[in-house]
Amino acid sequence: MSAQTFTFPEGFTWGTATASFQVEGAAHEDGRTDSIWDTFCAVPGNISDGSNGDVACDEYHRYSEDIDLMKELGVGAYRMSIAWPRIVPQLGGPVNQAGIDHYLRVLDDLREAGIKPVVTLYHWDLPQYLQDAGGWANRDTAKRFADYAGALAKAFDDRVDTWTTLNEPWCAAYLGYGSGGHAPGIKDHAQALAAVHHLNLAHGLGVQAVRAELGQEAKMSVTLNLQMTRAASDSAEDQAAKARADLFANEVFLGPMVEGRYDPAIFEASQGVTDWSFNRPGDEAIIGQPLDVLGINYYAPTYVRANPAVSGADNAMPAQDGVEGLPPKGELTDMDWAQEPEGLRDLLTELSARFPSLPLMVTENGSAWQDEVSADPEAPSFTGGKIVHDPKRVAYLDAHVRAVADAIEAGAQVTGYFAWSLLDNFEWALGYSKRFGIIRVDYQTQERIWKDSGLRFRQIARANAI
């Protein structure tokens, strides 16, 4: 880490990110029907603190106030997602105008604030009626996604700066259908691979649908949580274990989406799990639509080594027999994730070397820590004199923004960085117990309270430098 100031390229985008189910609440308002996460939350034991998304950060009603916070932060972009069950509440039913109108208000307020919307169409809140028909294991879901994407393009028109089809299909497929730790809670590697393929297909069809409405100029992206997998040693066995993990963590998405083809090693390695007959002729070409930017979510690296005694049965990913995940090292965040900013630097540098014409954007990065609110008369007046001192989140933020700077210096083409998250929010199977916000939410009162990390991000974003 250098102590010198690094100025980011002109036009570099600083933003904050959230996702509909994690912040909106208003679960039963304006015609919204259940998503798979509403169903999943209703089963005792699925969410560690027994909570759900019924209220969350009440963003559905408080977006104006939160856009004011973003103005104070000085960010140029907001990465948000659309709740599919607000837009198409019934199977095959009409588009719900009340849902559309809500997002039009948000998008218009953002425009007025000079904040560019980076809109994710799918951040895991699949309509429950589609899960009832098989969810992502069913090919029809990809087709439904394209219809939904086209309807949004038509309704939002030029209000969206960047369209992101999917957030982290890795999680949607492998946690949703592989380990069952996320909604819909299915544990079946064959379904997980079908889900991978149908998510990929949904992405390709979705890009086509948006461009069919808005033309080739529509800026299209997808967000992947590519795993920065490191092998425990240089031994051929450990390197093979890493290659096996990479195949299913990264290549299964990058191959078709960026290169228009699956690495045949994937088919071979998953023999006995599935025969991939769901991959029909022509699918790979549909999936490989040209992209304007690739979104990367990064939190921590994973370490693996070869261990023939390890069964892959409980791995979220398929075909991981003999691949042992190693425990994270160093000071862990509240998620029990390691802190390794070099992982972000290396990931960006390697991706840019491999895909030199594809700009990258860090669409999520952040850390969870328990926070405490202090009274602080020295705090800037807009904080109202209450502040959270969160030195660990500040240090994580600084180190990771530095890592992005290092990647850019090493030649990576990175066009933006989004802090996860604007607000503390519903952290999926961990409920409200983990706080990722750079602004705190008091869930009793819905009060927003500045954290030092928010102030630090404000400094970075305003200076375009670290």
Ligand code: PNW
């Ligand atoms: C991402 N894992 O989720 C999501 O995009 C966010 O919605 C989420 O809040 C954030 O990261 C922090 O977790 C993940 O278990 C959730 O490996 C779980 C995992 C990875 C990413």
